[in-house]
Amino acid sequence: MRDRELDGLLVQDRMDQYWLTGFTGEDGMVLVTERKVVLLTDGRFDEAATREAPWARKVLRKTRGPEETAREIARARLERVGYDPQQMTIGSFTALRKAARPTSLVAASGLIGPLREIKDAGEVRRIRAAIDCAQKSFQALRRWLRPGQTEREIAARLVYEMQKRGAQEPAFPPIVAAGATSSLPHYTPGSRKLKANQGLLIDWGARLNWYVSDLTRVIVVGTMPRRLERIYEIVRAAHDEAVAALAPGRTGAEIDGIARRLISKAGYGERFMHSLGHGIGLDVHEQPRLSKLAKEPLAAGMVVTVEPGIYLPGFGGVRLESDVLITRRGYEVLSDLPY
Amino acid sequence: MRDRELDGLLVQDRMDQYWLTGFTGEDGMVLVTERKVVLLTDGRFDEAATREAPWARKVLRKTRGPEETAREIARARLERVGYDPQQMTIGSFTALRKAARPTSLVAASGLIGPLREIKDAGEVRRIRAAIDCAQKSFQALRRWLRPGQTEREIAARLVYEMQKRGAQEPAFPPIVAAGATSSLPHYTPGSRKLKANQGLLIDWGARLNWYVSDLTRVIVVGTMPRRLERIYEIVRAAHDEAVAALAPGRTGAEIDGIARRLISKAGYGERFMHSLGHGIGLDVHEQPRLSKLAKEPLAAGMVVTVEPGIYLPGFGGVRLESDVLITRRGYEVLSDLPY
16 A cells, blocks of 8 residues: 555455455445555444454444545545555446545555465365365265256355355356366356266355355266377376476466366367366465466465366366465375276 | 546446456456447457457467556547546556556446446346245255254255356355344354254345345244234334335435334334345445435336345344335336245
């Protein structure tokens, strides 16, 4: 904030708010100044605010408008208050700018994200718990799986297994793609039925105590088709090589390149259409990225997914995904589901 | 659009986009002009766009920036293009305004919502199907319920039952509140366990073929406590009287007032802290509202919830919720779960 000459910062993103204050309510606005934190919310979250963020000055809003936020800005005599232009709507901004005069509202994005990249020990513990929940739920799902079940039913069962084990919610709606549909990286589970001797791609994760896991496996009920096995082995090799290269100081682009070169050499470069991975934590997709454009060095404490894939339209796809902690000496694979 | 002198309208809300075009992709921008509809999306939703919205001009964006949207605005030679200030972020707006010069971007909210209020026969059919799914799932849940299960586990099971019956997803995360927690209208299910002879409030709905249902019931495993029964009967009476008054030409404020007066006369006016109901359709909360402020007349084809409640802190609450279609002659209660 000092670098940007801000004496106040409005934080709207719910996970940023949680990370900064501990407040979990759905409808809040956080104002950070040099000396204090103001948490504006409404009566529905009064109790949560008191319990979770006792260090914040709590303001219960009576209206949906910006008046109370403006009043807090005036009370703190702020001159330049930052906001995130990717979070603030025109509607909110217009009303707030007027009510907050003569304070200047200044676009200031990317202030919290970099702070969240490096996880402390408590955060890593919570990510481990979210991985454990996802993995045990997957093993329970495997025992229950039978041909004839629909993708949607399988996805629902997996969510149920995770919630039975304490997940607040799935980290994202699971992708469950049977047979040819697994060639679509962003497929939504439908009424297609699981058949024997066909690939089943599952991409899932749990949110537990606010932190998430994110995993992908491809399994087969019956015998694995030869063609699927071939691309499976290439993806597996790309995954393993990329993981083994993770270390502080390497860049996301380098790691992405390792997996991509291996897949390209095998002749499938065009069929790996997404980046290799991304940070996880309170969000399923956060900094850092493992992609061609990621030139910043990785650092100990970051937790990233490694998820190469090969997708053959009309046939199916393979993606394998692990969650990996960057350590001072290299890396630790936090997930340990068998392949 | 003519009334507001707009020759173009940007539609960002996903459900508005679906309602206008049939497109279900997660990442799209719709530009409506007098002569055509342009659907901007990216490669992930190429196939969906072609299949679902063949009448739209499809543009596959290559970047996340506004360039392609601006190009379509220029191609159509538009002068004044409306956007919704509650949907557009400052970040998107700043980039788009620059790229779209000399076209003026004009704040224009509330253009699509009123169109969506009146449901046609196909929409009502889909809402009926979403109600049927939610009701059958609830009956299956009742057979499975046992003291000792946690709220979170019960919520997860209910979601699973709905998805097994074809729901895409729950219409919203179900509220499952055991005992005293049911006095919090916006409670999130936790690790509290269901006990015998205690109220269990469940507020849930299914999204099926994009349309939603929204229901609430209070049930007891064992014997209903006398105090709970007393408020149950008041809420039930308020619900029934309000429903019976629904008809075209009545206002949401009148209907809300009927339920509120009955609850107030019984001495619980202060304990009914929310409005009586809201429209449902593609969103769980849409126009019209049944609240003190709703002065517009209701009309045939609207579908609303009626959901009075009484909440006693430290003891528990009762809310009963039905989904009701306004008809030319009065109303039809679409939901038919027993009490």
